[in-house]
Structures are given as C-alpha cells and as structure tokens.
Amino acid sequence: MRSREACSRSTAPIIPLLAKELREVTAGRALWTMLLLVCPLVGYSFVQAVSLYSESSAAALQSPVLARSLSPLDGILVPTFGSFYVAVTLLFPFVAIRALGQEKESGALRLLVQLPYPPSSLVAAKFCAILAAWVMVSVPALSALAIWAMLGGHLAMSETLNLVFGHLLYGLLAGVIGLLAAVISDNSATAAIIALAVTIGSWVLDFTFAGRSGLSTWLAQLSLTQTLRPFEQGLLSAGLVLGITAVIGGLAAVTVVWLPPGKTVQTKIVRSVACVLAIALALAVAAQIRSSVDVSEDRRNSFSSADEHLLATLRHPLVIKVNLAAEDPRYIDLRRNVLAKLERAMPDVTVRLASERPNVANPSDDYGQIEYLYGDRSDVSRSTSPREILPLIYALAGARPPASGVGEEYRGYPLVVSADATLLWFFGGLPLLIVLAWRQVRRPPPHSSLVHQGVKP
Template sequence: MRSPEPYLRSTASIAPLLTKELREITAGRALWTMLLLVCPLVGYSFAEAVSLYAESSSAALQSPVLAKSLSPLDGLLVPTFGSFYVAVTLLFPFVAIRALGQEKESGALRLLVQLPYRYSTLVLAKLCAVLAAWCLVSIPALSALAIWTMLGGHLAAIETLNLVFGHLLYGLLVGAIGLFAAVISDSSSTAAIIALAVTIGSWVLDFTLAGRSGLSSWFAQISLTQTLRPFEQGLLSAGLLLGISTVICGLATLTVVWLPPGIALRAKLVRSLFCLLAIVLALGLAAQVRKSVDISEDRRNSFSSVDERLLATLRLPLAISVDLAPEDPRYVDLRRNVLSKLERAMPNVTIVLMSGRQSVANPSDSYGQIEYVYGTRTDRSRSTSPREILPLLYALAGVQPPPPGSGDEYPGYPLVASADAALLWFLVGLPLLTAFAWWRFRRLPSVKSLFLHEGDEP
C-alpha cells in the first residue's frame, strides 16, 4: 500500500492521534503497576524525611545558629524526590516502551505509519503520551509536597519548581531512551534490557569515575545521575538545559529514523551516524555555556549580595591555578565554596587544575597552593575559605572590600511534625484511587473506535 501524500501528512489533525496514544498508554498495566509501586516507596521516604527533619528541628529550636542550616530543600524535597528518581530510573522505561513496543510486536506499526501523519508527528505524539504518564506517576511525590505544607512546613516556590522541573526533564530523558530502545528492538523484553542497561549503566559510570580528571571526568559528566544534581542544589544551568534538550531531541530524531519498517537497514545506519554526529557537536557547544542562576532560597551557591555586586565590576581576566588532586577534600571544598561561585559572579574567570595526574598520597612541595592572577598582579594562598580568598582578590584588583551585607541571612525553617498519619494516604488512599482509575480507563472506548466515524469503513 502506498503511503499518503506529503500534503495530507502535514495537514491531518493531531488530536485523534494524541487521544489514541494517551488511550493506549493508560490502557496498559505498566503505568498503573508503576504508580502502585511508587505510592509506598515515596510515602515511606517522605515519612522518614519528615521524622529526621523533626529531630534536627528539636535541637534547632533551642539554637538559632542550628536553625539556619535547616532547609526544606535538603531535608525534605531531595530525599522524597530521590525515591521517585529511583522508581523512574528502574520502572519508567517499561511505561515508555509500551508506547511503541506493543505496536511493533502486533504489527500495528505498519498500519500506523500509513496514517496521514509525518513520522516526526507520530514520535512527538508518543513523547506527549510519555509526558502524560510521567505526570500521573509523579502524583505521589507531588502529594507529599501538599501534605508537607498542610503540616506547616515551608516550601520556597522557585526552588521547588526548579527541582520538579529537573525531574520532569529526567523523566522525558528516560522516556526518550525507552522509545528509542523499543524502535530498534524486535520485542519489548529486549527493549527493556537495552533501556535498563543505559540507565543502570549510568549509575555504575558515575560511581566508578566520580572524582577523576581528564577523559574519565568527561565520561562521568555524561552520566544520567549528573542531570539532577544541579537542580537538587538549587541551580538552573543553561548549559545543562541545552544538553538535556539536545539528547531528548536527538533520541527522538533517531526514533523517527528507525520508525519506518520498510527502509533498508543500511540507510537507517547512515542517517543515524549523521544524527549522532550532530548530537555530539551540539553537546560540545552546550558544554561551553557556563551561565547558571542560583535560585536557592538560602543562596548556597552564591556570595553575599554586596560581594556579588562588587565582583561583577571586576572586568579583567582572573586566572586561578589549583595545585590539588580532584579527589582531595580541599579541592571539593574550594570548588563548592569559592570557584563555582566566582564563575557565576565574575565575567572572566579561568580555572586550571594543575594536579590532574597527581595523587594525594604523593604530593609535591607546592601541592596545595592556589595561584590567583588578576591582570598583572599575582598572589598565592592555601586557603579554601571565601573569608580569606575574597579579601585577596579585592587586594589584587585594588578595591576596598564591601561592608558586611544585610538581609542575606537565611533564617532556616525548623518544624517538629510527624507524617505517620500520612502513610494511610500513600498505603491505602492513593492505591485505591489508582485501582479505581485503572478500572475506569479500561472501560473507555477502544483505540480503533477513535479513528472511526460514522460512515467510515474500518
């Protein structure tokens, strides 16, 4: 049968196609089984996080200094969504694979590609269905946020939305991996093995290569685990957003290349090669984008406001040479407390790690020194504290240090509460609602009827 004309493919309404994809992904067992499993997993993590937060708050209520270190982002949001992240990594590929794998196994894919839609439109509709599935399975985690606010807990809107947005991008990334695994596999079981090999393999990659330099460091950065860390720290990184978007779009494009069943394997491989080269090039360009915004409420990723304003006026190049091994705890502190903040605050900062091949066990005489070159002036220090490094930089620039800032103190949000009663929602209420929704979706009209109208022949 000849494929429809390109004009018909471009003008066909996408609404029936979206309805069909949503109906198919909600009719399967994978989505609802995952939702049933996520409910107790997220519920237990949420209850434990609230319990630990209450224990820390009991001591913090007696000491304002301890209260300043209590942040709901670290104490509640990250642990609760951490369990959701594990579920998405291990279970969500099965949900995404169903959007395409069942059609390949049943032969319905050959009929699907004959509908008056472009191949890219077909894949886009399946990605929309995967996004809708992620929204459903995220209900337990989102309901935990609502319960936290009902308990009297504090949530900063921007940093909370940033974390949820990061998990949304991660879910789309895992879904795109599942779709591509389904389109290149002959069965759903094979596709599941491929998808899990990628997701679990990224964990192994991250744990094995973390803290190393050179090529190992670059491979560690492409791990899927790395995609969520800036969001968990309250950062919105433009380079990371571009990188994730590039991979999602690249996997979708590869899925479009492999979708038509009648194209020769050699042609698909050639097109895939060009697509992979474009993805690598785009990722290289995204890695050059260093712009990031600190949207954490406690400004953990930034200096004080007065220091930030003064540092932004220092226009000359600042070169920092660090003679520390990447795995050295002092370098980790320096990177977190000083270097990353300077890269965001100053317009022209270059950082060179001198001891990339040097071990902490065999240091040289100069090991531990940090050289700062601003314009034509140079100074050295072994400190990793911003209290000592910032005055050093101001002296190199010939400017007076600013007065201590006001209004930057983070008050902290201690709360002594218990979420044990909320476990009833996660263990009984939400699973019952899930089972009822599953039953209702199974009673909806069949997929075939969505494309048939009165007077149409089947």
C-alpha cells in the same frame, strides 16, 4: 501523486492520534503498576525525611545558628524526590516501551505508518503520551509536597519548581531512551534490557569516575545522575537545560529515523549517525554556556549580593591554578564554596587543576597551594574559605571589599512534626484511588479507533 500524499499527511487531524496514544499508554499495566509501586516508595521516604528533619529541628529551635542549616530543599524535597528518581530510572522506561513495543510486536505499527501522518507526528504523539504518563507517575511525589505544606512546612516556590522541572527533564530523557530502545528492538524484552543497560550503566559511570580528573571527568558527566544534581542544589543552568533538551530531541529524531519499517538499515544508520553528531555538537555548545540562575532560597550557589556586584565589575581575567588532586576533599570544598561561585559571578575566570596526584612518599611543598593571577598581580593561598579568598582577590584587583550585608543570612525553617499518619495515604488511600482509576480507564470507549474518528489510511 507524492504532493497529494504529502498534503494529506500535513492536513491529517492530530487530536485523534493524541487520543489514541494516550489511550494506549493508560490502558497498559506498566503505568498503573509503576504508580502502585511508587506510592509506598515515595511515602516511606517522605515520612523518614520528615522524621529526621524534625529531630534536627528540635535542637535548632533553641539555636538560630543551627536553624540556618535547616532547608526544606535538602531535608524534605531532595530525599522525597530521590526515591521517585530511583523509580523513574528503573521502571519508567518500561512505560515508554509500552507506547511502541506492543504495536511493533503485534504488527499494528505497519498499519499505523500507513495512516496519513508523517513519522515525526507519530513519534511526537507518543512523546506527548509519555509526558502525560510522567505527570501521572509524579502524583505521589507531588502529593507529598502538598502534605508537607499542610503540616506547616515551608516550600520556596522557585527552588521547588526548579527541582520538579529537573525531574521532568530526567523523566522525559528516560522515556525517550525507552522509546528508542523499543523502535530498534525486535521485542519488548530486548528493549527493556537495552534501556536498563543505559540507565543503570550511567550509575556505574557515576560511581566509577566521579571525583577524578582528565578523561574520567568527561566520562562521569555522561551519567544521567549528573543531570539532576544542579537542580537539587537550587541551580537552574541554561547550558544543562539546553544539553538535556538537545539529547531528548536528538534521540527522538533517531526514533523517527528507525520508525518506518520500509527503509533500509544502511539508510537508517547513516541518518542516525547524523543525529548523533548533531547531539554531540549541541552538547559542545551547551558546555560553553555558563549562564545560570541561583533559585535556592538560602543562596547557596552565590556570594552575598554586595560581593557579587563587586565581582561583576572586575573585568580582567582571573586565572586560578589549583595544585590539588581532583579527588582531594580540599578541592571539593574549594570547588563548591569558591570556584563555582566565582565562575558565576565574574565575567572571565579560568581554573587550572594540577593533573598529577601527590607523591605520598615524598610530598611536594607546593601541593595544596592555590595561586591567583589577576592582571599582572598574583598571590598564593592554601585556604578554601571565601572569607579569606575574596579579600585576596579584591587586593589583587585593587578594589575595596564591600561592607557585609545585613539581613541576608538564611534563617532556616525548623519544624517539629510527625508525618507517620500520612502512611495511610501512601499505603492505602492513594493506591485505592489508583486502582479505581485503573478500572475506569480499562473500559473501552465507543468508536475509539482512528478510523471511526475520521482518519483513513
């Protein structure tokens, strides 16, 4: 009997279930309300970003040096998608909760689990619906990219796709949090409070512990905001992608555990703990993966090609002892300009940060020193500039510094243009299209139930 039931569950058609979930998520008001709110938010941020970019470009057109600092990634894409990130953080969990919360409140979930689908298929279908909802919600931000290109702005394909991919992962993470909150809560209101507590609580972690050392560093990394920063810098990290994917998959697995209403709470808790341990193990493995790709057009995360080729040949371990506090601006500059790039370029780099803060009343003479140990040689410097540190490392390794690259400098993309007229699109044209699409979707198609489509309990 059980084998026959399992066979029935494995052969049940998945297309009707997907169609049903897409219908449910698009028929709710949460998705369309969020779309209408995202339009002016993204539109205003985009117009302001273009205005500031144009002001900087006016001076950069007369100076090639200033032009090199003008990157559309920093000036246009990140600010525009920054407003989209705020909307996803605060509003998208409600869309995900809608995919499950209404069925749970109405009692339809008890009927749904009796259909010939395993709980994993039910959650996977709802997850696909959440993915489709994110694609719809991202239309205003994606339209801003198209408008920027039509205005004559430059878009580097690699860094643009990388940023969109990062926001996709973040959106799916926010969505699965909302889905889990819905399945463990009695009603949608409680689920919304839980989801917002997690997302907004991550902001608190970021603001409170960012830039500190020790346990604070580990706590700050739990913030959801940290998942987007590498993508905003044009860096595609394999460890970060693996970690986010593991969390999404693990939370989805916990949702599968809590979905069937007939299981005992003790059984669900035990299985949930196993899923959490699996997430922790996957995060530990992901933290050890340093492989990453610099997809930024200006190579901001890398040294010159000649320097990177030479650094890759230095096989001895490089140990860097930094006698600076984690919140010291000099360490932040050193981390961004030198240490992070060295960890990507060299095969074996270890950074040891002094845990003690400087004594203001009686400062130590060696505070601010950075010691470099390569093989049996060592040297000390106080500089945070790669122009001074790289020759020091080459001297320790007995290597000849490479010749400076010609033509590798980023030329920048200054553009003086006004985007004020595009407010008509974000405040009028696009919202009107959304309302028309909403009215069209609200019309129920004939025979839309799973039973009419050949799926019987």
